[in-house]
Amino acid sequence: MCAALGLKLIELSGWVCCGSSAAHRADPEAAFRLPLANLALAEQGGFREMTMPCAACFNRHKAAQHRLRQADPPPARPEAAGAGAPGGAVQVSALGEALLRRVGAREVAARAKRPLAGLRAVCYYGCLLTRPAHVTGAEHPENPTELDALMRAIGVEVVDWSYKTACCGAAHSLTRPDIVLKLSGELIRQAQAAGADLIVVACPLCHTNLDARQFQMKLESPLPVLYFTQLMALALGLPQKAAALDKNLVDPRPLLRAKGLLELYP
Amino acid sequence: MAEALPGGQPPIHSDLARRVQAETGQNVFLCYQCVRCTSGCPVAEFLDWQPNQIMRALQLGQDDIALGAQTPWLCAACQTCTTRCPQGLDVAGIMEFLAREARARGLRPRVPEVEIFNQAFMREVRLWRRAYELGLMAEMKLRTGDLTGDLDLGLKMILKQKLAFRPRPCGRRAGPNRSPARPAPWPTTRAARCIPRRRSLTSPPGRCARRSA
Numbered sequence: 001m002c003a004a005l006g007l008k009l010i011e012l013s014g015w016v017c018c019g020s021s022a023a024h025r026a027d028p029e030a031a032f033r034l035p036l037a038n039l040a041l042a043e044q045g046g047f048r049e050m051t052m053p054c055a056a057c058f059n060r061h062k063a064a065q066h067r068l069r070q071a072d073p074p075p076a077r078p079e080a081a082g083a084g085a086p087g088g089a090v091q092v093s094a095l096g097e098a099l100l101r102r103v104g105a106r107e108v109a110a111r112a113k114r115p116l117a118g119l120r121a122v123c124y125y126g127c128l129l130t131r132p133a134h135v136t137g138a139e140h141p142e143n144p145t146e147l148d149a150l151m152r153a154i155g156v157e158v159v160d161w162s163y164k165t166a167c168c169g170a171a172h173s174l175t176r177p178d179i180v181l182k183l184s185g186e187l188i189r190q191a192q193a194a195g196a197d198l199i200v201v202a203c204p205l206c207h208t209n210l211d212a213r214q215f216q217m218k219l220e221s222p223l224p225v226l227y228f229t230q231l232m233a234l235a236l237g238l239p240q241k242a243a244a245l246d247k248n249l250v251d252p253r254p255l256l257r258a259k260g261l262l263e264l265y266p
Numbered sequence: 267m268a269e270a271l272p273g274g275q276p277p278i279h280s281d282l283a284r285r286v287q288a289e290t291g292q293n294v295f296l297c298y299q300c301v302r303c304t305s306g307c308p309v310a311e312f313l314d315w316q317p318n319q320i321m322r323a324l325q326l327g328q329d330d331i332a333l334g335a336q337t338p339w340l341c342a343a344c345q346t347c348t349t350r351c352p353q354g355l356d357v358a359g360i361m362e363f364l365a366r367e368a369r370a371r372g373l374r375p376r377v378p379e380v381e382i383f384n385q386a387f388m389r390e391v392r393l394w395r396r397a398y399e400l401g402l403m404a405e406m407k408l409r410t411g412d413l414t415g416d417l418d419l420g421l422k423m424i425l426k427q428k429l430a431f432r433p434r435p436c437g438r439r440a441g442p443n444r445s446p447a448r449p450a451p452w453p454t455t456r457a458a459r460c461i462p463r464r465r466s467l468t469s470p471p472g473r474c475a476r477r478s479a
Contacts, residue, residue: 016395016436021343022387025362025380030388131345132356141349167308167344174406175379176312176340177416183308212423247426 001063001233001242002095004110005103012050018060021171029207034087034091039087049091051098053229055203057171059128060137061092066135094129096146096202096228108153113237115155118259121231122161122196123147124187128204130165141165147202147228154235161194163187168209177213197255198224202233224252234261238254282367286324290363296353302355303347312420316473317347319356320364338365339377364435382409398433444469 002009011036015038025033037060042050052058061133068088093101099108106170109115125147130138138144148158168187169180191199201207204227211225226248231242240262256262279322283294296479303317304310315323315335323331338361347357370373374379386405401419407413 005369014436017390017391017397018388020397022384023391025343025365026384026388028362028366030391034391084285125308127346128340132348165346167342167346169308170342170344171383172309172342172380174378174403175383177344179309179312179340185382208423212428216419247428249422249426254434 001236001238002099004233004236004238005099007099007102009051010047013047014041014256018057020056020060023235024063025059028039031060031063032067036059036068036087039064039090039092042203043087047090049093049098051093051095053095053204053227054126054204055094055204056205057239058092058094062135062137065092072251081141094146096150100149102144103201105153108232110149112154112235114235114261116231116235116259116261117155118153118157119199119231119256119261120157120159120195121151121200122159122191122207123151123228124168124191124201124210125164125200127165127167127170129202130137141193146216147200150225150232151200154232156200156231157207159194159196161196162188168206170205170209173205173209173213177216181213181216182215185219187220188214188217188223191256192219192221192223195260196223198226200226200228202228220221222250224250224255225247226252262263278325279329282327282329283324285367286360286363289367290356290359292355292360294321294324294355294360296355298353300352302350302352304387306346306350308346309340309342312340317361318342320361321355321357324360333366333368333371333373334376335364336376337361338363338368339375339380341365353385379406379410382406393435394433395436396434398430400429400431401433403429432439 001031018038019027019031019061021035023034035057040052050061054063065088125144128136129146130136130141133141144164151158163186166187167183169176169183173177188199199210201210205224209225214222214225230245230248230252231245234240234256245251245256245262269362283444286294295317297460299318299322301316301318303321304319307313307317310316315331315337317337320332320335323335335461341358341361343362344357345358347360348355348445351357365375365380369381383391383406386409387397389405390396390402420429426430
């Protein structure tokens with residue numbers, strides 16, 4: 001999808017896990033060093049920007065850079081001996097933000113061969129793309145609009161709702177599923193009450209909580225939850241396989257076919 | 267360190283508040299109980315003490331409440347309180363610190379699953395340098411004793427090929443950004459050796475068996 005928009009993504013060789021939601025609770029030093037190792041790798045490789053499809057990865061890398069800026073005096077390089085740069089110079093961006101800045105909504109709209117007209121969606125950002133604002137640099141931490149802009153560009157009707165940045169329960173998915181079911185279930189119900197056909201998300205863990213756990217939520221009717229690139233792949237006219245619609249646990253294909261956005265027999 | 271109060275009131279113990287300030291840079295005495303943290307807290311209904319009550323307990327030196335509550339463990343780290351605090355306090359960061367401090371003082375975690383998850387996750391990261399969800403889930407199941415919960419969900423995700431069976435350790439390919447071997451970006455601690463010693467599991471990261479090259 002990114003290639004179709006002229007954005008070439010290169011996987012960072014030797015990347016490590018950012019520590020996610022466990023490291024900063026159990027071991028703050030690791031939570032600082034792990035993302036920093038990636039940033040240093042990127043800087044060494046001559047990259048100026050690092051983008052990631054996960055809100056938590058994005059947040060941890062931003063947090064590490066924030067701590068780097070705060071440190072006074074700057075800390076000794078954690079991966080000293082020859083491993084190079086501190087990694088403060090690499091721009092960290094979430095995928096949606098990178099697309100908007102590097103390609104732009106107008107260009108996306110121009111390249112959308114098959115605009116998804118008639119589809120009503122709510123955009124769900126979750127917690128870590130925007131919060132806390134002094135770390136993520138979000139302009140509007142309580143009302144972000146990046147996904148809205150991308151979705152409008154591909155013809156989706158974006159429905160306003162109050163739960164854009166409410167929490168889905170996140171990493172409690174493995175520890176306290178009861179909490180996740182309550183919070184995520186509420187999100188689905190609120191999206192349905194807002195009159196949306198589907199939820200668009202920008203974080204894989206939010207996606208799992210909202211999509212894969214739906215069968216446990218005792219809902220009257222299921223609501224498809226799509227990662228935003230899935231819809232963009234469709235609108236750009238890429239082969240259906242590129243949209244990976246078969247990977248969702250709540251199958252979005254019946255809805256898309258009903259709206260005439262998907263061939264009956266791919 | 268107790269500060270005497272006039273009128274024979276019990277003195278305030280601010281040791282823990284000082285620890286918070288030293289470790290997180292947050293001055294809990296700035297809190298004036300506006301309760302925005304609690305109002306926005308998504309997990310408030312599951313907590314025994316609300317975030318603003320924890321802040322008050324810290325101010326008053328009620329360590330038993332601050333360190334003995336489920337609140338720091340159940341905090342979802344959604345950062346809503348930190349974002350909204352009018353005094354700019356990093357409430358979520360204070361919660362994280364309290365959970366760590368409780369462990370450091372030898373208190374049992376009030377929500378053991380969370381501590382098990384954190385330790386198991388970090389172990390995966392130490393072993394593979396990446397997350398390995400299936401291994402993490404298996405360890406959670408064994409250590410919490412909850413063997414049946416969410417099995418249906420796990421099966422659905424495996425059928426959709428959303429869960430990898432094997433860990434995909436961090437292999438270093440020859441490439442434009444290849445760098446000389448680095449020391450591990452974390453301190454190698456005893457916890458990493460809790461798993462039975464087998465060469466392939468305990469060999470240092472970066473020299474993973476499969477994709478050394």
